[in-house]
Amino acid sequence: MTLRLFNTLTGQLDELTPADGVALRMYACGPTVYDYGHIGNFRTFLQIDILRRFLLLTGTQVRHVMNITDVDDKIIRNAAAQNMPIGEYTARFVQAFFEDLDSLRVQRPEIIARATEHIPRMVELVQKLAAAGAAYQTEDGSWYFRLAAFPEYGKLSKKDLSGMEDGARVDLDEYEKDSARDFALWKAAKPGETSWDTAIGRGRPGWHIECSAMAMEYLGDSFDLHAGGEDLMFPHHENEIAQSETVTHKPFARHWMHVRFLLVDGRKMAKSEGNFFTLRDLLLKGYKASAIRLALVSVPYRHQLNFTFEGLAEATNAIERLRTFRQRLTQAALAAGANPALQAAAEKAQADYLAALANDLNTAEARAPIFDLIRAANTALDQGQLLAGDRDAILRVLTSFDAVFDVIDDHDAEPTRMALAWAAEAGRLTDVAPELLARQSLTDEAIDALVAERTQAKRQRNFARADHIRNELAEKGIMIEDSKDGVRWKRK
RNA sequence: GCACCGGUGGCGAAGUGGCUAACGCGCAGGUCUGCAAAACCUGUAUACGCGGGUUCAAUCCCCGCCCGGUGCUCCA
Numbered sequence: 181m182t183l184r185l186f187n188t189l190t191g192q193l194d195e196l197t198p199a200d201g202v203a204l205r206m207y208a209c210g211p212t213v214y215d216y217g218h219i220g221n222f223r224t225f226l227q228i229d230i231l232r233r234f235l236l237l238t239g240t241q242v243r244h245v246m247n248i249t250d251v252d253d254k255i256i257r258n259a260a261a262q263n264m265p266i267g268e269y270t271a272r273f274v275q276a277f278f279e280d281l282d283s284l285r286v287q288r289p290e291i292i293a294r295a296t297e298h299i300p301r302m303v304e305l306v307q308k309l310a311a312a313g314a315a316y317q318t319e320d321g322s323w324y325f326r327l328a329a330f331p332e333y334g335k336l337s338k339k340d341l342s343g344m345e346d347g348a349r350v351d352l353d354e355y356e357k358d359s360a361r362d363f364a365l366w367k368a369a370k371p372g373e374t375s376w377d378t379a380i381g382r383g384r385p386g387w388h389i390e391c392s393a394m395a396m397e398y399l400g401d402s403f404d405l406h407a408g409g410e411d412l413m414f415p416h417h418e419n420e421i422a423q424s425e426t427v428t429h430k431p432f433a434r435h436w437m438h439v440r441f442l443l444v445d446g447r448k449m450a451k452s453e454g455n456f457f458t459l460r461d462l463l464l465k466g467y468k469a470s471a472i473r474l475a476l477v478s479v480p481y482r483h484q485l486n487f488t489f490e491g492l493a494e495a496t497n498a499i500e501r502l503r504t505f506r507q508r509l510t511q512a513a514l515a516a517g518a519n520p521a522l523q524a525a526a527e528k529a530q531a532d533y534l535a536a537l538a539n540d541l542n543t544a545e546a547r548a549p550i551f552d553l554i555r556a557a558n559t560a561l562d563q564g565q566l567l568a569g570d571r572d573a574i575l576r577v578l579t580s581f582d583a584v585f586d587v588i589d590d591h592d593a594e595p596t597r598m599a600l601a602w603a604a605e606a607g608r609l610t611d612v613a614p615e616l617l618a619r620q621s622l623t624d625e626a627i628d629a630l631v632a633e634r635t636q637a638k639r640q641r642n643f644a645r646a647d648h649i650r651n652e653l654a655e656k657g658i659m660i661e662d663s664k665d666g667v668r669w670k671r672k
Numbered sequence: 673g674c675a676c677c678g679g680u681g682g683c684g685a686a687g688u689g690g691c692u693a694a695c696g697c698g699c700a701g702g703u704c705u706g707c708a709a710a711a712c713c714u715g716u717a718u719a720c721g722c723g724g725g726u727u728c729a730a731u732c733c734c735c736g737c738c739c740g741g742u743g744c745u746c747c748a
Contacts, residue, residue, distance in 0.1 A: 209748080217748090224748040253746080338675080339744080387746090409748030416747095440677080441742065448742075478696085479685070484678075484741065491684060494697045501696085504711065536686090544686050548695035558712055562703090643706060650709085661710040668710085 181238045181538050185231075185405075186482055188413060188436040189336055193540055196235075196435055199404055203241035206232075207395040207433065208289065209408035209416070212249040213273040214258055216458040217280050219476065219487060220449050224409045224439040226473060227481035227541070229286045231407070231437070233584045234537050244289035245398045247391055248274060250296050251384055256374055266374050267296070276602075280459045283469045283595035284476075285586045293394040295385065301393040302385045303378045306365045308427045310380075316358065321368030321381045327361050330422040336436060337414035363419050365389050388419035395432075396424065406433035410440045439481045446486055462492070463599035464608070466616035468592040471496040477585065480542050498547075502588045505554045506578055507668075509571055512561060518569030522560055526573040529553035530580060537584065550581050596620070619657035619671045627658055631669055634660070 187194040198204040208228050211217060235242050250270045259269035281288070306323050309315035314329035327333055364386040369375030375382050385393075395403065401424070408417065417436065424432040441448065444455035462472055475495040479485040532549035536542045557574055560566040582588045600620065603609050622630075630649050637645040650660050657672040 211748080212746095219748095221748045337743085411743075411747055414743070415745090439748070441748075443741070446740075450747095475684095482677090483685090486684085486741095488684085490697085494684065497698095498696055501711095508711075542686075544684095544695075548686070551695055555713085562712065638706080641706075647707080654709090659710070662705070662708090663711065664704080670710095 181534055183538050184540055185437060186540050188438050194435060203243045204235055205243045205399040205403035206405040207245045207399055209412055210246040210248050211277050212252055213270045213277060214254040216276055218456060218458050220442045222284055222459055223442045223476045225286050226284060226476045227439045228407050230477055230541055230584060237583045245291040245293060246289040247394050248294045250294050252387060279598060284473050291398050295390040298394050299376050301397050302389045303380050305389055305393050306380050312426060314426045315365055322364055323366035323380060324357055324362040325365050325423060327359055330426050333422050336418050336421055388416055389423060392420045392424045401428040401430045403433055405435040407437040410438045413438050440484050442485045442487050444487045460599050463596055464603055464612045466613040467492050469595035470499050470587045470592050474499055474587045477543055480544055499587050506588055514568040514571055517567040519565055519567050522570040523573055525553055525556045526577050530577045553577060615657050621656055627669055631667055635667055
C-alpha cells in the first residue's frame with residue numbers, strides 16, 4: 181500500500197516511497213531543549229510517529245533522523261543565568277523529552293543527532309558555502325548566507341521575496357549584513373558565551389545550518405522526506421534548502437511534510453495566554469497518557485487541532501470502549517468455526533482503515549471502520565454468533581490498529597507514576613489533582629482484597645457491607661464493574 | 673496590509689457534484705443487575721456560515737462577503 185502524502189513543495193498529494201527502494205530516509209526537526217516539551221510540540225512528534233508507524237506496518241523500512249538542538253540563544257542565556265555549562269543545563273531537558281516521548285508511546289527514530297556533536301560538519305558546510313561565494317563574514321566574525329546566491333529561495337513556502345524591500349525591518353544589531361534577509365550561518369562568540377574554536381573562527385552554529393549538516397551527514401545530499409511543524413516552513417526549512425542545495429546542486433528533500441499547529445480553546449497556545457500545557461501538566465491533572473496521545477493524533481495532521489479538556493475526556497472514553505471491547509472479546513467462551521459475515525466485516529475494516537491512513541494519514545477517517553467493526557462484533561457476541569475464528573480475525577484488526585495508534589494496550593500506569601515522581605522532586609506536588617492522588621493511594625493488592633471482601637459479602641447477601649466497600653472505593657476513583665464474567669475494577 | 677487554512681447535528685470530526693452526509697463523545701430508551709454502576713444494543717438531533725454564479729443537479733466547483741485561526745519575527 182502506497183502512502184499519498186501532501187507535499188508542501190509541490191502543493192499536492194505525492195506518493196511517498198523510498199528513492200533507493202530500500203528504506204525511506206526521513207529527517208524530522210526535533211526539540212530545542214531549553215524547557216519541558218508542551219503539548220504542541222508533542223502533537224508534531226506524534227503525527228510523525230503515526231507516519232513512521234504506518235510505513236513500518238505497510239512494509240516500508242525507515243531511516244529516521246531527528247536532531248536535538250542543544251545550543252541556541254535561549255539555552256545559552258538560561259544556562260548562564262543558572263551559572264552552569266550548557267551541557268548540564270540541557271541534560272535534564274533532554275532526559276525529560278525522551279521520558280515524555282516514552283509516555284506518549286512515540287517510537288525512537290533510528291538516529292538522534294545532537295547539534296553540539298556535529299560542529300565540524302557544520303563548519304565544513306560554511307566553508308563550502310564561502311567557497312561558492314554564498315557566504316560572507318562580517319566584521320564581528322559572524323558568517324551569513326547571501327540570499328542573492330540562491331534564486332530559488334521561497335520555493336517551499338511559496339514566498340516571492342524579490343519585491344520585498346530591504347530595510348523594512350532591519351535589526352539594528354545586524355546592520356553589517358549585505359541584505360536584511362541574509363541569515364546567520366555562524367555566530368561569532370560574544371564574551372563569556374559558549375563557543376567552539378574552528379577554522380571559520382570562534383563561535384557557534386546558526387540554527388539552520390545544524391539541520392542541513394546533520395541531515396546530510398546521515399541521509400546523504402538528497403533524501404526522501406523532511407518533516408516538522410508548520411512554523412518551521414519559513415524561514416527554517418527554506419534556509420535549509422538554500423544552504424544545502426547551494427552546496428550540493430541536488431534537491432535536498434524530495435518531500436516536505438508540515439504538521440499544523442495546535443490551538444488551546446481556540447487560540448494559539450502561549451504562556452502569556454495562560455493556556456500553555458506541558459505533557460507533565462496534563463498527567464498531573466490526572467489525564468491518561470493514552471488519552472493525550474489519541475486526542476493529539478485523532479485530528480489529521482494537516483488541520484489545526486483545537487485542544488480542549490472536553491476533547492481529552494472524549495478520547496478517554498473512546499479508549500475505554502476499545503479496551504473494554506478487546507477484553508470482552510478475549511474472555512468470551514466461543515464455539516469453533518467462523519461466521520462469514522464477521523470475516524467479511526473484519527476484512528473490510530482492515531482495508532478501510534489502511535486506505536484511510538494511506539490517504540494523507542487521515543487518522544479521523546481511519547478510526548471509523550474500527551468502531552464499526554466493534555459494534556458488529558458486540559452484536560454478534562450478544563447473539564452468540566461470534567465464533568472462535570472470528571475472534572482471531574478481529575483481534576488481528578485491533579492489533580493492526582494499535583500498531584499505529586497504540587492506545588489499546590494499557591501502558592498508562594508508568595507515565596503517571598513517572599509524572600508523580602517528577603512532581604515530588606520538582607516541588608510541584610501542589611499541582612497534582614487530588615483525585616489523582618486518591619486514585620493512587622491504594623495499591624492494586626489492597627484494591628483486590630477489598631473487591632474480594634465485597635464479593636464475599638454479596639454472596640452472603642450482606643449488601644450493606646458490599647455497598648459500603650463499593651462507595652469507599654468509588655471515593656478514591658476506583659470503579660467496580662460487575663459482569664457475567666466476574667468482577668472487574670479500574671482506576672477512573 | 674499581504675498570504676494561506678478552516679466554518680458540517682449539543683460538542684469533536686470525516687466525507688462526497690446526484691445514493692440512508694461516516695465515526696467518536698454526549699443525551700434518551702432497552703437488556704443485564706440485590707440496587708446501582710459498568711458493559712452492550714437501539715435510538716437521537718429540521719447539521720453542511722451568508723449571498724450570488726456554473727450545472728440537469730452543489731455541502732462539495734467559481735466569485736464576493738462575514739466569522740475564526742495561522743504565517744509574514746524566536747516558536748512544534
